[in-house]
Amino acid sequence: MAFDIAVIGAGIVGAACAHALATRGASVAVLDRSLPASGTSSHCEGNLLVSDKGPGPELDLARHSLAMWPTLAREIEDELGQGMPSLEFEPKGGIVVTTTAAGAQPLLDFAGKQRAAGIDARVLTIAEALEREPWLNPECTAAVYYPEDAQIQPTIATEGLLAVAKKHGAQVFGRTEVTGLVRDASGAVTGVETATGTIAAKSVVIAAGPWTGELSQRFGAPVPVAPRRGNVLVTSRMPHRVFHKVYDGDYFGATQSADAALQTAAVIESSQAGTVLIGSSREQVGFDESMRARVLGEMAQKALRVFPFLAEASIMRSYGGFRPYMPDHLPVASDDPRVPGLFFASGHEGAGIGLSVVTAEILAALILGGTPRSALGPIETEPFDLRRPSLASYLKEAA
Incomplete structure (x- = not known):
C-alpha cells in the first residue's frame, strides 16, 4: 500500500x-x-x-x-449528519479564583498581562463571581472571568x-x-x-x-517528549451547579512547572451528562499507571476550597492519563x-x-x-x- x-x-x-x-x-x-x-x-x-x-x-x-x-465543530457535525453525536463544543467561559490572600494579587497581575496581549480577562468582584457561580466559596479572595474559554468532548x-x-x-x-x-x-x-x-x-x-x-x-x-501523568475525578450525576470551567490560580504554576514532583490544583467543571469533573494533577512518573490515593485526596481537598458543596458529592470513578511533556x-x-x-x-x-x-x-x-x-x-x-x-x-x- x-x-x-x-x-x-x-x-x-x-x-x-x-x-x-x-x-x-x-x-x-x-x-x-x-x-x-x-x-x-x-x-x-x-x-x-x-x-x-x-x-x-x-x-x-x-x-x-x-x-x-x-x-x-459545526462543519464536522454537518458533514457527518445525524448519525454522529454532538462534539459538545461549549463556549462556557472560565473563571479563575484564588482562595488565599497571598494568591489574589498574582492572579490579578497575570490577568493584566493577558489583557495587554489581547485576551478578554475581566476582573470580577466576589459578588459578581457569585452571580455567575452561586455555589462558589464566598471566601474566595479574587476572581477573573475568561469568556473565550471553551470545552469539547x-x-x-x-x-x-x-x-x-x-x-x-x-x-x-x-x-x-x-x-x-x-x-x-x-x-x-x-x-x-x-x-x-x-x-x-x-x-x-x-x-x-x-x-x-x-x-x-x-x-x-x-x-525530548516525556510522559507526565494527570488524574481526573468524576462525581455521580447531580443537579447542575457548576456553570463555567472554574479553577484556582495554582493551575498555571502547575502547568509551567518543570518539577518532576507532584503538582496539583483545583480544576472543576460540569459535563453535559450531569457529572462534575475534578482535576488536576501533574507528576513525572514515567508510564506508571498505578493509582495513588494521596494524589486523588489532594485534588479533592483543593476542589472543596473552591466549591464546598462538593463535600456532599459521591466520586463515581477516577481515571489517569499521560500528557506529552516538553522541557521548554x-x-x-x-x-x-x-x-x-x-x-x-x-x-x-x-x-x-x-x-x-x-x-x-x-x-x-x-x-x-x-x-x-x-x-x-x-x-x-x-x-x-x-x-x-x-x-x-x-x-x-x-x-
Whole structure:
C-alpha cells in the first residue's frame, strides 16, 4: 500500500492532522498500535483554554485554535449528519479564583498581562463571581472571568475528525504498531514498517502524544517528549451547579512547572451528562499507571476550597492519563531537519485537545505547501520548530 502521508497516532492531534491533510486532497494512512482516541485523548477533560497561558507563543497558538474550533465543530457535525453525536463544543467561559490572600494579587497581575496581549480577562468582584457561580466559596479572595474559554468532548471530537478524513479517502489502521521507518539511500523517509508489512509514504508524521519520545528514539531521531501523568475525578450525576470551567490560580504554576514532583490544583467543571469533573494533577512518573490515593485526596481537598458543596458529592470513578511533556513547555509542529520527510506534531502536554487543529494546520502547510492561517490571520510557526534554540541541547543527530 502506498500513501502520500502516514500519520502515526490516532489521538486528537493525529486525527486533526489526518483531517487537515485528507480534506486538502492528500492520501493519508493513520496508524495506531491501539484504537483511535484510546490514549491521552480519552483521559482528559476536553479543555480549549486561553486563561491558563501567559503571553507568548503558546497563547498566540491557542487564540488561533479557538478561532478555528467553532466553525470546524459545526462543519464536522454537518458533514457527518445525524448519525454522529454532538462534539459538545461549549463556549462556557472560565473563571479563575484564588482562595488565599497571598494568591489574589498574582492572579490579578497575570490577568493584566493577558489583557495587554489581547485576551478578554475581566476582573470580577466576589459578588459578581457569585452571580455567575452561586455555589462558589464566598471566601474566595479574587476572581477573573475568561469568556473565550471553551470545552469539547475529546473522544467524540477525535472520532469526528477521523470520520471526515475517512470520507475524504484516509484509511485508519488500528492495532497496527509501527516498528520502524523505511528510508532510501539518502536517508529520506519512504514509508514505515509495521508488524504486518511495509506501508509506503512520502512523508511520515509522528503524532503519538506522550509516546512520541519513545518512538522517536526507536526511529533514531530522538525528540525530548516525556510522559507526565494527570488524574481526573468524576462525581455521580447531580443537579447542575457548576456553570463555567472554574479553577484556582495554582493551575498555571502547575502547568509551567518543570518539577518532576507532584503538582496539583483545583480544576472543576460540569459535563453535559450531569457529572462534575475534578482535576488536576501533574507528576513525572514515567508510564506508571498505578493509582495513588494521596494524589486523588489532594485534588479533592483543593476542589472543596473552591466549591464546598462538593463535600456532599459521591466520586463515581477516577481515571489517569499521560500528557506529552516538553522541557521548554512548547509543543512541536515541525519537520525534522535530520530526516527528510519526517514530521512531528506532539508535546502539547495538557493543551493538546485545544491546540490539535491549529497544529494540524501548521503540519498541512509544511507538507503540502502554503501559509498556515486561521480567521485571525497567518500563524507564526517558528516557536514550534524543532530547530528552536531551547531544544538544541536535547537533539541528537539521527542514527
